[in-house]
Amino acid sequence: MGAPGTAHNITVEAPTRALATIRIVIWQPRRSRYTARMDTPAFDHTLFAGCAAQIIQHTRELAARGWTPATAGNFSIRMSPEHAAITISGKDKGRLTEADIMVVDMANNPVATHHRPSAEAALHTHLYRKFPDVGAVLHTHSPTQTIAGLLYADEGRVRLRGYELFKALRGHTTHEIEVDLPVVPNAQDMDVLTASVDAVLEHPNTWGYLIAGHGLYAWGRDINEARRHLDAFEFMLGCELEMRRLGAR
Ligand SMILES: CSC[C@@H](O)[C@@H](O)C(=O)COP(=O)(O)O
Ligand SMILES: [Zn+2]
Known part of the structure; x- marks a missing residue:
């Protein structure tokens, strides 16, 4: 034979x-x-499952705060230099399971799946490519973030002054500074939006930006740090809006 x-x-x-x-x-x-x-797994599934579990935990908490209305928001963790775990497009971020998270490469191509990644995956991979030490990216649409983005769109930044909470941002050790949170115009074309973002990320220790009328992107070395940055920006933006209401800005 x-x-x-x-x-x-x-x-x-x-x-x-x-x-x-x-x-x-x-x-x-x-x-x-x-x-x-x-024969040749595209990625380490145990690593993926761990990343998915972290994303699920944070997104449930953020959704419970009302920061991901109507499926808004997207979330990712870098798994390796080549891959990131990211939310599938259009899912209710308050009810994610592991099946709602997928893997993309750093050019936004789905890896070993037919699912469609977040419509804004390009903004995540842009940060991973630009900053090799970024390990997680969180994007939310809270009312405070959405309104602040509209109010400060013309200035192109929210200038924050005197906050003790600056020390929650990696690389900052004092309240005696000014921190600019960049604001870029919204766009549905991801190449246009990515180019606008890229142009405003020149300062070291920049950990977030607003998209006008849209929401906030925040990132960090890992998801816990990204979350701390997200929470700090939300708090300081809330204070800025309140001071405007009081006529102090
Ligand atoms: C539901 S409108 C919000 C979307 O357009 C988008 O901005 C968003 O944050 C969620 O998109 P997604 O594709 O689910 O990641
Ligand atoms: Zn969005």
Whole structure:
């Protein structure tokens, strides 16, 4: 018997005593895509599951605060230099399960899935490519973030002054400074939006930006640090809006 997949010609004696040639092909199962993936996993599933669990925990808390209305918001964790775990587009961020999170490469291509990543995946991978030490990116649409983005769109930044909470931002050790939170115009074209963001991320220790009428992006070395930055910006923006109401800004 030959190797699987090879063809053989054998000669047999037919009933008429004439010689007949029969072609026999030895069957070999086709190598399926699934089998190929099992041989060389596209990513470490244990690592993915750990990242998904962290994303789920934070998104539930943020949704409970009303910061992800009507499926808004997207969330990711860098898994490796090549891959990030990120929320699938259009999911209710308050009810995520592991099945609502997928893997993309740093060019936003889905990895080993047919799901569609967040419509704003490009903003996440932009940060991962630009800053190799960024480990997680969180994006929310709280009322405070949305309003602040509209109010400060023309200035292109929210200038924050004198907050003790600056010390919650990596690299800052005092309230005696000014911190500019950049504000970029909203756009549905992700190339346009990414270019606007890229142009305002020149200062070291910038940990977030607002998109006008849209929401806040915040990031950090890991998801806990990104969350601390998100919470700090939300708090300081809330104070800024309150001071405007009081006529102090
Ligand atoms: C539901 S409107 C908000 C979206 O347009 C978008 O800004 C957003 O944050 C969520 O998009 P998604 O594709 O689910 O990641
Ligand atoms: Zn958004």
